[in-house]
Amino acid sequence: QKEVEQDPGPLSVPEGAIVSLNCTYSNSAFQYFMWYRQYSRKGPELLMYTYSSGNKEDGRFTAQVDKSSKYISLFIRDSQPSDSATYLCAMIGSGNTGKLIFGQGTTLQVKP
Amino acid sequence: DVKVTQSSRYLVKRTGEKVFLECVQDMDHENMFWYRQDPGLGLRLIYFSYDVKMKEKGDIPEGYSVSREKKERFSLILESASTNQTSMYLCASSILAGGGTGELFFGEGSRLTVL
Numbered sequence: 063q064k065e066v067e068q069d070p071g072p073l074s075v076p077e078g079a080i081v082s083l084n085c086t087y088s089n090s091a092f093q094y095f096m097w098y099r100q101y102s103r104k105g106p107e108l109l110m111y112t113y114s115s116g117n118k119e120d121g122r123f124t125a126q127v128d129k130s131s132k133y134i135s136l137f138i139r140d141s142q143p144s145d146s147a148t149y150l151c152a153m154i155g156s157g158n159t160g161k162l163i164f165g166q167g168t169t170l171q172v173k174p
Numbered sequence: 175d176v177k178v179t180q181s182s183r184y185l186v187k188r189t190g191e192k193v194f195l196e197c198v199q200d201m202d203h204e205n206m207f208w209y210r211q212d213p214g215l216g217l218r219l220i221y222f223s224y225d226v227k228m229k230e231k232g233d234i235p236e237g238y239s240v241s242r243e244k245k246e247r248f249s250l251i252l253e254s255a256s257t258n259q260t261s262m263y264l265c266a267s268s269i270l271a272g273g274g275t276g277e278l279f280f281g282e283g284s285r286l287t288v289l
Contacts, residue, residue: 070214096277105178105264105280106217150217152278161207162278166216 065089068151068165077174081138085151085165088132092153092163095127097136100148100167109149110136141172177201180265180281187288193252195284197265205268206248207232207278208240210261217264223248255288262286 068085075081083097094113098106110125112118112134118125124137134153138145151165181196199206207222209232219232221240229240237259241249248267252259262285266278 068216070216098278103283103285105266105282106278107280108277111277161219161222164217166214 063088065163066151066153066165068168070166070168072169072171074171074173075141077141077143077172079141079172081136081141081145081170081172083136083138083149083151083168083170085134085153086132087134087153087163089153089155089163090129090132091155094154095125095134096152096154096162097123097125098150098152098164100150102147106150138170141170143172143174146171178265178267178279178281180263180284182284183282185284185286187255187286189256189288191255191288193255193286193288195250195252195263195265195286197248197250197281198246199248199265199267199279200246201267201279202245203267203269203279204245206242207266207268208238208248208250209264209266210234211264211283212261220250220263252286255286257288260286260288 066087096111097109099109100106112125112127115127115129122139126135148167148169150167152162178199208220209217223229223242239251265281
């Protein structure tokens with residue numbers, strides 16, 4: 063079993079839809095949870111990060127962590143065609159060596 | 175802004191050739207990483223380095239080696255390229271964890287095709 067599981071999709075939604083992207087994990091030592099966005103032919107870039115449990119909002123994006131269920135989510139409100147990308151979850155424990163554990167990535171297409 | 179620069183965006187090599195992929199970061203980060211990314215397999219860690227002349231194997235080090243002679247530069251070497259090493263290679267850097275989030279800053283990627 064992988065430490066981090068993420069449905070690769072692809073996920074196709076109409077413009078304006080609410081998108082929910084999810085990851086599950088097995089290591090209870092993970093403390094920092096991140097979402098990276100990767101456009102086609104580009105390197106990933108950090109979109110949001112959350113420490114421990116709870117929610118974090120940034121514009122149309124909300125990151126949610128439920129440590130009791132070992133489940134993290136990224137919600138995109140009012141999705142736009144420019145949100146079309148691959149979204150990778152990543153996580154790391156505290157006192158760590160800097161080695162992130164990534165999910166497989168979910169490919170999202172937002173159709174105009 | 176942090177910048178991670180990979181020297182080649184696209185390379186085409188022949189089986190058996192020695193291949194060098196170069197990566198430079200300009201933010202004085204201690205950690206540097208090499209990943210490969212393949213459809214359906216996600217990001218897989220090849221090697222990483224915590225400091226100059228330090229290196230540690232990642233999840234798929236076979237067929238690769240690395241060199242870190244200077245803090246800002248981390249090179250990935252394919253001693254004898256094979257067709258199954260055709261992939262997108264991503265370099266990344268981060269501040270040493272211990273209070274940090276471990277956020278990675280990625281380069282644009284190097285797409286290698288081995289014929």
